[in-house]
Amino acid sequence: MLANRKLILAHFWLAFAVFGFALTLGAWQMFIRSPIGTWLSNPELYYRSLTAHGTVMGYVFPTLVAMGFGYAISESALEQRLVGVRWAWAGFWLIVAGSIMAMVPIALGRASVLYTFYPPLIGNVFYYLGVVLVVVGSWIWVALMSVNLRVWRKAHPGAPVPLAMFANVAGSYLWAWTAVGAALELLLQIIPVAAGLKNTIDAGLARVFFSWTLHAIVYFWLMPTYIAYYTIVPRAIGGRVYSDSMARISFILFLVVAMPIGMHHTFADPQVGAGFKFVHSAFTALVALPTLLTVFTICASIEIAARLRGGRGMFGWTRALPWDNPMMLALAFSFVMLGFGGAGGLINMSYQLDASIHNTQWITGHFHLIFGGAIVIMYFAIAYDLWPHLTGRELIDIRLIRTQLWLWFIGMIVTTFPWHWVGILGMPRRMAYFDFGDPAIAPQALSVTFSAIGGFILLTSGIMFIVVLARGMRAPLVDAGPYRFAIAVHQPTTVPVALNTHALWVALMIVLTLTNYGYPILTLATTEGTSVPAVYVGAQ
Amino acid sequence: MSSEDAHRSVEIAARVERRWATIAVIIVVGMALLAAFAGIHRATMPQPRVEITDPSRIHLSGEFVESNLGSVLEANGNVTVRAIGQQYSFTPACIVVPADTPITLRATSADVVHGILIQGTNVNTMLVPGYVSEQLMRFTRTGDYLMPCQEFCSFGHEGMWGKVKVIDKTDFANRAKAGGRLSCVGQ
Incomplete structure (x- = not known):
């Protein structure tokens, strides 16, 4: 039984509460700019909502899930009480304080700069300070994960680190380093201007700093999902992990190559030269590798489960899978969305194809499908799987859980497929209003309407998710037993040092970041005359 | 086993x-x-070179002064279009260019980050204040194209839509004879 259930539950409940809030805003945004909504007479309200939606979904929600899940992994995989519980609570409260500090100026309309900041637009300084507090709170978690692993290693010299913890710590290091880009942008560039100490800013340099964070943050969001693929799904459906070493290699690859690729977000930017754009494009292709390896290993792992259940034939075994098991359902939906989203991602990172969809609704469709779809549906599955161990109560609404997962999948497809399509038609992002009466825009009206309906399906599913968890707090008591992770077909007794430690890979991650970002950042930072006047948002 | x-x-x-x-x-x-x-x-x-410009002075001197914005037929038969984005419009708001001609678009921003996207084409670039964006383009079909700003540029972003009018090559050459910079104005 997990010792610090209150701590973990606090993280999950806060995560899902803010998720519900941001999901509601998202559904409203889809509606209000669609042909079935009416013209919002004050478009500024839309951008307020958009800033809140992005800030919560990008910085607060996934971070809290990773943290809560990380603490649960540390306690259960290492079978050791969490070291530094007080620090963990301090990190939690920092996130609470930071979120409130950021949300107040957003609600007042003083920070409608979107979660991607976009200097030289400058909002209220407390918005940025709030985001910094959230990140600092999460860095405490990073340190704790490292400390807990170290304590365990001392007690178990040379023993293979359990896969779940190995991956969890890799994810935490990835986050610590990827957050540095936005932290540099905030501390060196934006906050001095927002605080009134300076009034000019280099917008090009800021975009490069942000791209450092913007891509790898996605892999940080992805980590809990991949950990669930490898260490929860096979156990939950009665299978084994096909290969423990390949799993470790995949997480190492994420750690190393997720970082130095962010400039594919700046292909259309004038402040980066073609050479580095190409380097980042090639490295982005490389990040497909751990996903391709994962898809293979997980499919093989579930095939093992199916064959153990009597499945036969080349593909006939798929019929023997436990399709009524929520974990199986979530995994299948997640893979379908990962497949479509991943294919779209290859287009985005392409040196040539990106130009036809850059900053169109295609991009919004893409990351909602990957993050909101493939990743978040596994967050649901993780919560369902952990809940009895956190509450000591049984989750009784299995049918409701299945309906919820189905609705999330259907809602995500109905929302994002038309969203991709209007992007191909050239519909720009982040607009509060479209004139569907214009003959050139009218053909997009039907697709946008579908997306808006999909948004409401997602909202319904989100409410059902919270209802299931809330009812789980009052369900009959049950002894869930210890929380276990999947074991491999050939459970390792010894693991090469390179696959059992992170130091080498963290060093490689830092070196690759410096080679891929060092020169562009240095050149931009030392070029005179690129700072431009700040434009304050919401100033009266 | x-x-x-x-x-x-x-x-x-x-x-x-x-x-x-x-x-x-x-x-x-x-x-x-x-x-x-x-x-x-x-x-x-994507754009290979980095060029800088000072947005607080672009209206006073240099390439992006108002009288130099618009389309110009170069001696070699190519066309250069110069444009700027500012909250919340493009100048010129309607760009006129000939069909079947190599065109160089040079643009920048006078204030915050904007973007230029020409619908139905793969012309798509960011306008970052302090830097010059350059795109090569060629239209094979005459007609009107919408050109929205594709990057959030504050509260009026949803109203920032420009236009591109692609006209016949000889029409354009005739109009260009009078000299100056061309836009849809006076068409």
Whole structure:
């Protein structure tokens, strides 16, 4: 039984509460700019909502899930009480304080700069300070994960680190380093201007700093999902992990190559030269590798489960899978969305194809499908799987859980497929209003309407998710037993040092970041005359 | 299972896995090579060079003063279009260009980050204040194209839509005879 259930539950409940809030805003945004909504007479309200939606979904929600899940992994995989519980609570409260500090100026309309900041637009300084507090709170978690692993290693010299913890710590290091880009942008560039100490800013340099964070943050969001693929799904459906070493290699690859690729977000930017754009494009292709390896290993792992259940034939075994098991359902939906989203991602990172969809609704469709779809549906599955161990109560609404997962999948497809399509038609992002009466825009009206309906399906599913968890707090008591992770077909007794430690890979991650970002950042930072006047948002 | 069987099954598992890893690496390397080939051979690539400009002075002197904005027919028959984005419009708001002609778009921002996207084409670039964006383009079809700002530029962003009017090559040449910079105005 997990010792610090209150701590973990606090993280999950806060995560899902803010998720519900941001999901509601998202559904409203889809509606209000669609042909079935009416013209919002004050478009500024839309951008307020958009800033809140992005800030919560990008910085607060996934971070809290990773943290809560990380603490649960540390306690259960290492079978050791969490070291530094007080620090963990301090990190939690920092996130609470930071979120409130950021949300107040957003609600007042003083920070409608979107979660991607976009200097030289400058909002209220407390918005940025709030985001910094959230990140600092999460860095405490990073340190704790490292400390807990170290304590365990001392007690178990040379023993293979359990896969779940190995991956969890890799994810935490990835986050610590990827957050540095936005932290540099905030501390060196934006906050001095927002605080009134300076009034000019280099917008090009800021975009490069942000791209450092913007891509790898996605892999940080992805980590809990991949950990669930490898260490929860096979156990939950009665299978084994096909290969423990390949799993470790995949997480190492994420750690190393997720970082130095962010400039594919700046292909259309004038402040980066073609050479580095190409380097980042090639490295982005490389990040497909751990996903391709994962898809293979997980499919093989579930095939093992199916064959153990009597499945036969080349593909006939798929019929023997436990399709009524929520974990199986979530995994299948997640893979379908990962497949479509991943294919779209290859287009985005392409040196040539990106130009036809850059900053169109295609991009919004893409990351909602990957993050909101493939990743978040596994967050649901993780919560369902952990809940009895956190509450000591049984989750009784299995049918409701299945309906919820189905609705999330259907809602995500109905929302994002038309969203991709209007992007191909050239519909720009982040607009509060479209004139569907214009003959050139009218053909997009039907697709946008579908997306808006999909948004409401997602909202319904989100409410059902919270209802299931809330009812789980009052369900009959049950002894869930210890929380276990999947074991491999050939459970390792010894693991090469390179696959059992992170130091080498963290060093490689830092070196690759410096080679891929060092020169562009240095050149931009030392070029005179690129700072431009700040434009304050919401100033009266 | 005897230890020998176990040993064999480990070997088979590892072999299958290696095969897939090799395929995955080939896919990845293939994609990168394809991009490199298309970039070098067909010269399709994002903007290669970095040029800077001072947005607080662009209206006073240099390439982006108001009298120099719009389309101009160069001596070699190519066309250069100069434009700026500012909250919340483009200047010129309607760009006129000839069909079947190599065109260079040079643009920048006078205040915050904007973007230019011409619908139905792959012309798509960011306008970052302090830097000059350059795009090569060529239209094969005459007609009107919408040109929205594709980047959030504050509260009026949803109203920032420009237009591109592509006209016949000879019409454009006739209009260009009078000299000056062309836009849809006076058409």
